[in-house]
Amino acid sequence: MIISVASGKGGTGKTTVATNLALSLDNVQFIDCDVEEPNAHIFLKPEIEKKLTVNIPIPKVDESKCNYCGKCADICAFNAIAVLGEKVLVFSELCHGCGGCSLLCPENAIAEAGNKIGIVEIGKADNILFVDGKLDIGEPMSPPLIREAKKYINTDKTVIIDVPPGTSCPVIEAVKGSDFCILVTEPTPFGLYDLELAVELIKKLEIPFGVVINQSDIGDEKVEQYCLNLNIPILMEIPFDKDIAFEYSRGIPIVVKKLEKKQNFKNLYHQIKELVK
Amino acid sequence: MKQIVVISGKGGTGKTIITASFAALSNAKVIADCDVDAPDLHLLLKPKVKQTFDFKSGKKAFINEEECINCGECVEVCRFEAIDEIIENDVINRMIIDPISCEGCGVCFHVCPVNAIEMRENLTGKLFISETKYGTLVHAKLNVAEENSGKLVSMVRNYAKHMAEKDKKNLVIIDGPPGISCPIIASITGVDLALIVTEPTLSAMHDLDRVYKVAKHFKVRSIVCINKYDLNLKNTKKIKKYCKENNIDIAGNISFDLIVxxxxxxxxxxVEYIDNKVSNEIRDLYNKTINLL
Structure with a gap:
């Protein structure tokens, strides 16, 4: 089973829920798809065994074959290639790697070369198989890196995916293909508004989902009310606890500090199993 | 006219809460919400929308089933796995395009031998120019499950700049998105100052380092604010050391307080809700930020 942990708003506790759930179950693979700001490694402390470079294909023009007809620039939907007189310019940061220019060049003058956008790291944190992606500084596009990290999914395991915040393309890339999605929120107007956006997104993807309310005793009742009105299961509530916040600040997961809390996360998993049936 | 952007790398460190207080404290500005993915600033500034603009970005492919001969060439060339062959009774019955996976590259449109694919313009969001009691707010909403938020961010920035010039305001305060990819790059390029809001947690510190490097890469000057600094004083010390080593000014520390x-x-x-230690700290942060500008 693949369980992704998402939220519209950042900083609501996705990584907290994802890592504590991973530490409470057996036979787990953890994939950190928040490749812009991957943090799960801080809590799981994996030993990294492999670091793999991730490239996206960008056009490489063989100017000896090119007759500067401009077809590549015409068909590129992302303005990533331009022909100026007798010069072809490639803007790698705009290129989506669709391969259209190289496929459609009438002179066969365009090959593709790899442009590094980041790395995927593979390792182990005790019994948890660990994968994460790290986007290079200055690179604008994260979905190809998320796609690459997800290629290492091992479905013999319970796969837990830590998703980036928001509701746009990186989130979809990370959540796509999950059997269940946990939406983590907080009981504030920001938490509620962004939860509504996240629900809209997950419904579009037609993935079963439920909500975890973090810091459940600060703020107001409106998130709970919203879930009740829409019949969205509230899977777990985590009350605010200054001790837990302190332990979090030093990279120590709840269930490492308070072993008995593992049961709460096991219950979370069992509820999900029932809902997926 | 100067532009300040509030960013953090990690989400949920307090960007929007600080931006809203800055909006309340400044009296010569336009405010821009560049978190077009999950915008929250309007929940505090309560805007009255004056003008709405459609945001169109790119195109998406559609198949005309009557023309399609099910040859499958489009499936072969699509790198985004957006086209599926529907097989019934062992024969290809029809093709379908998943609009969420389609990136609009148009390669399928170009290779289709019978011109059965059409590229249609894609409405992906809306931009708003609004009035608030604190001044003009330019904000936007990307439809969920869309891409290209960098372009919408640029559009918000352009309108905000335009409104500031038109109304002779000398400051644009920008609420930035989390992360380090295209939306953040579009939010910070060309601004005068980036205020990075961090927390004394290992996660936020890790993300501070990454987002600081992005700002540096795009030649934007950064200053730092440590929110909830008293949650872990040891980590706060580490942040101060990091800032000193990198020559980054610390513009303020804000205490942890549930009143926020x-x-x-x-x-x-x-700053409008209460007059206490934490609101004074935010005032100090604002004054220092303006001075550093």
Whole structure:
């Protein structure tokens, strides 16, 4: 089973829920798809065994074959290639790697070369198989890196995916293909508004989902009310606890500090199993 | 005219809460919400929308089933796995395009031998120019499940700049998105100052380092604010050391106080909600930020 942990708003506790759930179950693979700001490694402390470079294909023009007809620039939907007189310019940061220019060049003058956008790291944190992606500084596009990290999914395991915040393309890339999605929120107007956006997104993807309310005793009742009105299961509530916040600040997961809390996360998993049936 | 952007790398460190208080404290500005993915600033500033603009970005492919001969060439060339062959009774019955996976590259449109694919313009969001009691707010909403938020961010920035020039305001305050990819790059390029809001947690510190490097890469000057600094004083010390080593000014420290959440629940910027230690710290942060500008 693949369980992704998402939220519209950042900083609501996705990584907290994802890592504590991973530490409470057996036979787990953890994939950190928040490749812009991957943090799960801080809590799981994996030993990294492999670091793999991730490239996206960008056009490489063989100017000896090119007759500067401009077809590549015409068909590129992302303005990533331009022909100026007798010069072809490639803007790698705009290129989506669709391969259209190289496929459609009438002179066969365009090959593709790899442009590094980041790395995927593979390792182990005790019994948890660990994968994460790290986007290079200055690179604008994260979905190809998320796609690459997800290629290492091992479905013999319970796969837990830590998703980036928001509701746009990186989130979809990370959540796509999950059997269940946990939406983590907080009981504030920001938490509620962004939860509504996240629900809209997950419904579009037609993935079963439920909500975890973090810091459940600060703020107001409106998130709970919203879930009740829409019949969205509230899977777990985590009350605010200054001790837990302190332990979090030093990279120590709840269930490492308070072993008995593992049961709460096991219950979370069992509820999900029932809902997926 | 100067532009300040509030960013953090990690989400949820307090960007919007600080931006809203800055909006309340400044009297010569336009405010821009560049978190077009999950915008929250309007929940505190309570805008009255004056003008709405459609945001169109790119195109998406559609198949005309009557023309399609099910040859499958489009499936072969699509790198985004957006086209599926529907097989019934062992024969290809029809093709379908998943609009969420389609990136609009148009390669399928170009290779289709019978011109059965059409590229249609894609409405992906809306931009708003609004009035608030604190001044003009330019904000936007990307439709969920869309891409290209970098372009919408640029559009918000352009309108905000335009409104500031038109109304002779000398400051644009920008609420930035989390992360380090295209939306953040579009939010910070060309601004005068980036205020990075961090927390004394290992996660936020890790993300501070990454987002600082992005700002540096795009030649934007950064200053730092440590929110909830008293949650872990040891880590706060580490942040101060990091900033010193990298020559980054610390513009302020803000205490941990649940009153901040209370102000948020009441939908009011903290500095207007209460006069106490934490609101004074935010005032100091604002004054120092303006001075550093």
């Amino acid at each position: 959440t209370e102000a948020l629940v009441n939908g009011i910027p903290v």
